[in-house]
Amino acid sequence: ALIFVSTTPLFSxxxxxxxxxxxxxxxxxxPDRIVNKMLQYQNTRSASLQDWFPxxxxxxxxxxxxxxxxxxxxxxxxxxxKQITFFKEPLRGATLCPDPIKNGFIFTKDxxxxxxxxxxxxxxxxGSYEMLTDGLSRNEFVSWANNxxxxxxxxxxxxxxxxxxxxxxxxxxKEAIPILEKSGYWxxxxxxxxxxxxxxxxxxxxxxxYYHILDIESGTLEQINPKDEKIAYGQALWSKNNKGIxxxxxxxxxxxxxxxxxLKKKKFKxxxxxxxxxxxxxxxxxxxxxxxxxxxxxxxxxxxxxxTKTNKxxxxxxxxxxxxxxxxxxxxxxxxxxxxxxxxxxxxIFVLNLENNLLDRWTYSEVGGLQTDSFIIPELRxxxxxxxxxxxxxxxxxxxxxxxxxxxPIPVLIYIHGGPESQxxxxxxxxxxxxxxxxxxxxxxxxxxGSAGYxxxxxxxxxxxxxxxxxxxxGKLIDWVAEQPELDASRIAVYGGSYGGYMVLSSMxxxxxxLACGIDNVGISNFVTFLENxxxxxxxxxRPEYGDERIPEMREFLEKISxxxxxQKITKPMFVAxxxxxxxxxxxxxxxxxxxxxxxxxxxWYLLAKDEGHGFRKKSNRDFYTNVIVLFxxxxxxxx
Numbered sequence: 001a002l003i004f005v006s007t008t009p010l011f012s013x014x015x016x017x018x019x020x021x022x023x024x025x026x027x028x029x030x031p032d033r034i035v036n037k038m039l040q041y042q043n044t045r046s047a048s049l050q051d052w053f054p055x056x057x058x059x060x061x062x063x064x065x066x067x068x069x070x071x072x073x074x075x076x077x078x079x080x081x082k083q084i085t086f087f088k089e090p091l092r093g094a095t096l097c098p099d100p101i102k103n104g105f106i107f108t109k110d111x112x113x114x115x116x117x118x119x120x121x122x123x124x125x126x127g128s129y130e131m132l133t134d135g136l137s138r139n140e141f142v143s144w145a146n147n148x149x150x151x152x153x154x155x156x157x158x159x160x161x162x163x164x165x166x167x168x169x170x171x172x173x174k175e176a177i178p179i180l181e182k183s184g185y186w187x188x189x190x191x192x193x194x195x196x197x198x199x200x201x202x203x204x205x206x207x208x209x210y211y212h213i214l215d216i217e218s219g220t221l222e223q224i225n226p227k228d229e230k231i232a233y234g235q236a237l238w239s240k241n242n243k244g245i246x247x248x249x250x251x252x253x254x255x256x257x258x259x260x261x262x263l264k265k266k267k268f269k270x271x272x273x274x275x276x277x278x279x280x281x282x283x284x285x286x287x288x289x290x291x292x293x294x295x296x297x298x299x300x301x302x303x304x305x306x307x308t309k310t311n312k313x314x315x316x317x318x319x320x321x322x323x324x325x326x327x328x329x330x331x332x333x334x335x336x337x338x339x340x341x342x343x344x345x346x347x348x349i350f351v352l353n354l355e356n357n358l359l360d361r362w363t364y365s366e367v368g369g370l371q372t373d374s375f376i377i378p379e380l381r382x383x384x385x386x387x388x389x390x391x392x393x394x395x396x397x398x399x400x401x402x403x404x405x406x407x408x409p410i411p412v413l414i415y416i417h418g419g420p421e422s423q424x425x426x427x428x429x430x431x432x433x434x435x436x437x438x439x440x441x442x443x444x445x446x447x448x449x450g451s452a453g454y455x456x457x458x459x460x461x462x463x464x465x466x467x468x469x470x471x472x473x474x475g476k477l478i479d480w481v482a483e484q485p486e487l488d489a490s491r492i493a494v495y496g497g498s499y500g501g502y503m504v505l506s507s508m509x510x511x512x513x514x515l516a517c518g519i520d521n522v523g524i525s526n527f528v529t530f531l532e533n534x535x536x537x538x539x540x541x542x543r544p545e546y547g548d549e550r551i552p553e554m555r556e557f558l559e560k561i562s563x564x565x566x567x568q569k570i571t572k573p574m575f576v577a578x579x580x581x582x583x584x585x586x587x588x589x590x591x592x593x594x595x596x597x598x599x600x601x602x603x604x605w606y607l608l609a610k611d612e613g614h615g616f617r618k619k620s621n622r623d624f625y626t627n628v629i630v631l632f633x634x635x636x637x638x639x640x
Contacts, residue, residue, distance in 0.1 A: 014026055014598070019624075020620075021609055021610040021611040021612075021621070022607065022608070022609055022610070022621065022624060023606075023607070023608040023609075023610065024606075024607055025594075025605070025606040025607075025608075026603075026604065026605050026606060027605045027606070027607060027628055027631075028631065030624075030627045030628065030631055031631070034627055034630050034631055034634075035627060037434075037438060038434065038623070038626065038627055038630060039368070040368035040369055040370050041368060041370070041430040041431060041433065041434045041626075042368070042430070042619075042622075042623050042626065043366065043368035044346055044365070044366065044367045044368050044370070044428075044430045045063055045064050045065070045346065045365045045366055046063065046341070046346035046347035046348065046365050046428070047061050047062070047063040047339070047347060047348055047349050047363040047365050048061065048062050048063070048069075048326055048339055048347060048349075049061055049326040049328055049337050049338070049339055049349050050062055050071065050093060050094045050095065050096075050105075051094065051095050051096045051105070051328065052096075052328055052329075052330055052331060052337065053096060053100075054096065054097075054098055054099070054100040054331065055100060055331070056330050056331040056332060057075065058073055058074060058075040058076075059073070059074050059075075059337065059349070059362065060072075060073060060094055060096060060105060061073075061074055061081070061349060061363065062091060062093075062094070063081065063363070063365065064090075064619065065081075065083060066619070067088070067618050067619050067620060068087065068088065068089060068090035068091075068617065068618055068619070069090045069091060069617075070083055070084075070085045070086060070087065070090075070091060071083070071084050071085040071091060071094055071107065072084065074349075074362060074363065076362070077351065077360040077361060077362045078361065078362065078364065079362070081363070084122075084124075084127070085107070085122070085129075087109060089109055089110065089111055089112070090109075090617050090618075091107050091108070091109050092107070092108040092109060092110070092117055092140075093107065093108055093142075094106065094107035094108075094122075095107075095142060095143075095144060096144075097144060097148045097170065098144055098145075098146060098147065098148035099147065099148030099149065099170075102148055102170060103123070103124045103125050104121055104122055104123045104124055104125075105121075105122050105124070106119060106120065106121055106122075106132075106142050106144075106151060107119075107120050107122060108120070108139065108140065108142065110613075112580075112581045112610075112611045112612065112613065113579050113581045113582065113611070113612040113613020113614060113615070113617060114581045114583060114613055115138065115535075115583045115584070115613055115614065116136070116137065116138045116583070117138060117139050117140055118131050118132075118133045118134075118135055118139060119131070119132045119133045119139050119142060119153055120132060121173055132168065132173045132174050132176075133155065133157070133176075134157060136157075137155050137156045137157040137160070138155070138156045138537060139153055139154065139155045139156075139157075140153065140154055140187070141153055141154040141163075141187035141188055141189075143188045143189070143190065143191065143198075144191075145191050145195045146191055146193060146195050147195060148170065149169065149170055149171075150167060150168060150169050150170060150195075151167075151168055151170070151173075152165055152166065152167050152168075152179070152188045152191075152198065153165075153166055153168075153176075153188070154166075154185075154186060154187045154188065155176070156537050158178070158181060160536060160537065161183075161536045161537050162181075162182065162183045162184060162185075162186075162537070163184070163185050163186045163187065163537070164178050164180060164181045164182070164186070165178070165179050165180035165186060165187075165188055165198070165200065165214070166178055166179070167179045167216070179198075179214070179216055179219065180200065180214060180219070180221075182202075184202055184203075184204070184540070185202065185203045185204075185537075185540075185541060186200055186201070186202050186203075187200065187201050187203070188200050188214075189201055189211075189235070189236050189237075190236060190237050190238045191238065192238050192242060193238060193240055193241070193242045194242060196215070196216060196217065197213055197214060197215055197216060198213070198214040198216060199211065199212075199213060199214075199236055199237075199238055199245060200212050200213075200214050200221075201233065201236070203541070204541075204544065205421075205541065205544035205545060206232065206421035206452065206459060206545070207230055207232045207250075207456055207459060207460060207544075208230040208231070208232060208544065209231070209232055209233045210223060210224075210231075210233070211223070211224040211225070211233055211236060211245075211247065212224065224245070224247075224261060224266075225249075225251065225261070225266075225268065227251070231249060231250060231251045232249065232250045232256065232456060233247060233248065233249045234247075234248035234249070234256045234278075234279065234280070235247070235248055235280075235281060235282045236248070236282075237282055237283075237284045237291075239260075239284075239288060239308070240284065240286075240287065240288025241288060242263075243262065243263055243264065244260050244261055244262045244263055245260070245261040245263070246258065246259075246260055246261075246282055246284065246291060247259055247260075247261055247268075248278075248279045248280075248282065249268075250456050251268070252270075254455035254456055254457055255276060255277055255278050255279075255455050255456075256278040256279050256280075257270055257271070257272050257273065257275075257279060258270075258271045258272040258279045258282065258293055258306075259271060259272075260311070269311075271306065271311050271313070272293070272295070272313070275295050275297075275304075277295045277296055277297045277298070277453075278295065278296045278452070278453055279293055279294070279295055280293070280294040280295065280296055280301075280325070281293065281294050281325060281326075281327050282327075283327035283328060283329055283336070284308075284329070285329040285333035286329060286331050286332075286333055287333045288308060289307070289308055289309065289333060290305055290306065290307065290308065290329070290333060290354065291305070291306040291308055292304070292305055292306070292327050292329070292336055292338075293306065293313075293327075294324055294325065294327070296423070296425075296453050298380065298397070298453075299380065299397070299399065299423065299424070299425050299426060299447070299453065300321055300322070300323075300426075301319075301322065301323040301324040301325065301425075302315060302319070302324075303315070303316040303319050303324050303338070304316065305336075305354060316352065316357060317357055318357060318358075318359065319340065320340055320342050320345070321342065322340060322341050322342030322343065322345070322426065322427070322428075323340070323341045323342070323425055323426075323427055324338055324339070324340055324341075325338070325339050325341075326338055326339035326349070330351070334353070334354050334355060335351050335352065335353055335354065336351070336352045336354060337349060337350070337351050337352075337362075338350055338351075338352060341427050341428050342377075342426075342427075342428060343375055343376070343377045343378060343426050343427070343428060343429070344372045344373055344375045344377065344428070345372060345428060346365045346367060346428040347365070347427075347428065348361060348362075348363045348364065348365050349361075349362045349363045350362065367430070368430070370430070370433075372428075372433075375433045375437075376401050376402065376403065376404065376432075376433065376436050376437075377426075378399040378400055378401045378426050378443075378445070379399070379400045379402070380397060380398075380399055380400075381397075381398050381399075381400045382395040382396065382397055382398070383395065383396055383398060383476060383477060383480040384396075384476065384480075385449075385472065385473050385476040386472050386473075386475075386476055387469075394449075396446055396447065396448055396449070396473050396476070396477070397446070397447045397454070398444050398445065398446040398447070398477065399424060399426055399444070399445040399446075400442070400443075400444055401432060401436055401442060401443040401444075401445070402436075402442050402486070403436040403437065403440050403441065403442060404436075404437075406440045408485065408486040408487065408488065409486065409487060409488030409489075409490075409491075410440065410441070410442045410486055410487050410488055411439075411440070411441050411442070411488050411491035411492070411493075411516075411637050411638055411640075412441065412442050412443075412444060412481050412487050412488065412489075412491065412492045412493070413435060413441050413442070413443050413444070413492075413493050413494075413495055413633070413637070414444045414445075414446070414474065414477060414478075414492065414493070414494045414495070414507075415432075415443055415444065415445045415495050415496065415500075416445075416446070416448070416474065416494060416495070416496035416500040416503040416504060416507075417445070417447070417451070417496065417500050418496065418497050418498030418499045418500040418501070419450070419451070419452070419498070419499050419500075420450045420451070420462060420470065420499045420545065421450065421451075421452050421459060421545065422451065422452055422499075423447055423451045423452045423453040423454075424445040424446070424447050424451075426445075431626055431629075434630065435633070439630070439633060439634065439638055440638070441633065441637065441638065442486075442487060444477065444481070446473065446474070446477055448462075448470045448473035448474065448503075449461035449462050449469060449470050449473055450462030450463070450470050463544070463545055463546075463547075464546070464547045464554070465547070465554075465557060467527075467546070467547075467561060468506070468510075468561055470503065471503060471506045471507060471510055474494070474503065474507045474511070475507075475510060475511055478492060478511055478514050478515070489514070490516075490640075491516050491637055491638070491640055492514065492515050492516055492637075493515065493516050493517045493518065493519065493633060493636070493637045494507045494508065494515060494518045494519070495518070495519040495521075495629075496519075496520070496521070496523065497520075497521035497522055497523065497615065498521075498522050498523065498524070498584065498585060498614065498615075499523075499524060500521075500523070501520040501521055501522055501523015501524060501585070502523050502524035502525070502527075502563070503523075504518045504519065504520045504523060505518070505520055505523055505524075505525055505563035505570075505593065506561070506563055506566075508563070508569075508570045508572065508574070509563055509566040509567070509569040509570055510569075512569050512570055512571055512572055515572055516572060516573075516636055516637050516640055517572050517573040517574065517575075517632065517633075517636035517637055518570075518572065518573075518574050518575070519574075519575045519577075519629060519632065520574065520575070520576045520577070520590075520593070521576075521577045521578075521615070521625075522577070522578055522579060522582055522584075522585045522589075522590070522614050522615060523576075523585065523589065523590070523593075524585055524589055525562065525563050525564045525589045525590070525592055525593035525596075526558075526559070526562040526563070526564040526565070526589065526592065527546055527547070527549065527558035527559075527561070527562055528549045528555055528558050528559055528562065529564075529588060529589065529592065530546075530585060530586070530589055531543065531546065531549045531558075532549065533586045533588060533589075534583070534584060534585065534586060535583040535584070538583070538584060546558070563593060564592055564593055564596050567593070567596040567597055567599075567600050567602070568600050570597060570600070570602055571602065572603075572636075573603040573604070573605075573632070573635075573636045574597060574602065574603065574604040574605070575604070575605040575606075575607075575628065575629065575632045576590050576593060576594050576604060576605070576606050576607070577590075577606075577607040577608075577609075577616070577625055577628075578590035578591075578606075578607070578608050578609070579608075579609050579612030579613045579614060579615065579616065580608060580609065580610045580611075580612065581610075581611070581612065581613045582612075582613045582614045583613060583614070584613075584614045585614065587608070590606070590608070594606045605628065605632060607624075607625060607628060609621045609625075
């Protein structure tokens with residue numbers, strides 16, 4: 001470890017310690033009691049499904065048994081996991097070649113959290129692999145043709161900004177041919193059954209996107225459902241008979257609905273009209289007779305199976321209350337692999353028998369020896385905020401984790417999700433359970449205006465000049481805490497990452513006197529510098545949400561509300577964490593906020609990881625980060 005004290009006036013007497021790839025400033029030594037107690041909570045893991053092998057006899061999955069998540073093969077329910085990749089960096093995803101003779105798969109991986117994902121091919125016959133892309137561009141949306149002889153992916157190779165579609169032949173995979181070169185963010189979603197056409201999406205923002213059909217040979221694009229109004233689309237799949245497309249869209253609805261688009265008449269038919277929630281993932285069986293889909297019903301995942309002949313669907317019973325995702329039909333069409341995650345169980349892979357609705361558990365992820373059946377399950381509550389809907393006070397949903405056997409008043413941690421077009425969902429979180437069980441802290445996870453999952457009208461409530469309305473929702477939550485007799489309104493902390501980090505910083509400037517401390521992880525501190533310095537391929541994707549900083553009036557507004565320009569209002573302790581290689585929220589956002597707080601004689605702990613990007617994905621880094629949070633909460637919330 002290197003220890004030195006900065007001598008610059010701005011950072012006078014700031015102690016900096018470098019431990020490996022971690023840069024630590026003004027953070028006290030972590031006591032052994034915290035390190036030792038956290039070990040169990042940090043040694044939990046989860047599994048995610050990548051793909052069935054073409055013969056249906058085994059699965060390709062990812063899980064972590066060391067520092068990072070890697071790929072494994074599993075051959076039966078509860079069977080042993082055979083690790084086949086051993087990289088220092090975590091893998092993003094993998095998809096097997098549909099041709100079993102090829103016996104290989106494609107995966108993507110970056111370096112140091114840079115998110116410049118490269119495409120690799122892995123040969124299962126001999127365990128060799130090779131990088132297919134240039135090592136410099138960002139590459140994603142990899143999709144195999146149905147017969148496995150070629151694949152397509154999106155790449156910024158041409159100019160570093162726009163996403164083109166490149167086509168590769170499996171026999172010469174490094175020679176990628178451009179088949180679509182346009183400005184913007186484009187991705188291939190699915191191949192037509194005859195492999196002659198591609199279903200491609202042009203993503204603009206969370207509430208605006210466009211689907212097109214690309215004829216690979218001619219290069220012609222045909223837009224699906226062209227309209228002047230802004231429409232959002234989710235997933236889409238080509239029907240196996242080549243007559244239509246299953247698609248999710250909010251066209252004509254406040255929510256994403258499952259619809260069928262007939263290619264001959266070019267009209268939609270709504271399938272899920274009786275479900276007043278967003279439809280999430282959709283997955284079609286190999287024979288096209290069944291379609292599985294999920295619905296996000298108030299933050300709880302529900303699973304449905306559709307008969308594509310009758311368009312009738314049924315809810316799948318016996319799915320635990322939590323989240324269900326990662327759907328993948330077995331090649332026989334009678335089984336469906338999926339991942340189930342609940343507040344008491346980490347993500348594990350199950351196989352659903354569609355004939356009797358019985359679940360076989362394929363993975364059993366370790367939970368550090370903890371008795372997770374005693375983990376706290378949150379209660380969904382609603383609180384009134386500052387404005388009204390149809391003459392009645394608007395209510396904001398919040399998941400309330402209340403510790404057991406704790407006599408009040410209980411300190412409170414408000415956890416604010418990122419996005420902002422995201423949603424807090426009650427997943428398994430061992431760190432939340434540590435706060436509850438070991439520190440006696442209640443956790444409140446709100447879905448303030450602008451969150452996904454509650455309709456497009458709700459999603460748009462924080463855009464542009466409405467940005468601080470979502471911060472006001474946090475202010476009303478602070479007031480709500482004061483009304484709960486078991487909670488301690490004098491001990492409230494705020495914690496969030498990415499956009500949630502901005503919400504933390506902004507909450508600290510608005511409600512400093514009502515808050516004890518704040519934790520900002522990779523957060524935006526100034527919208528103008530953020531939009532000017534986030535990677536070029538992201539800028540036009542973020543401007544519809546935050547506003548265009550190139551417009552003088554909007555620039556003035558963004559500067560006015562940015563935490564760096566209101567830092568004098570923050571007098572409570574802060575902890576700021578950042579990844580050096582973050583392409584989304586650049587490191588400068590953290591550095592300038594830390595500098596501004598110190599210039600204002602504020603108290604701030606700062607942690608920088610030199611081998612991370614937008615969040616901490618390596619176990620050793622994340623362990624240290626979570627230990628720091630525990631110490632920070634002990635000193636600045638629990639013991640106040």
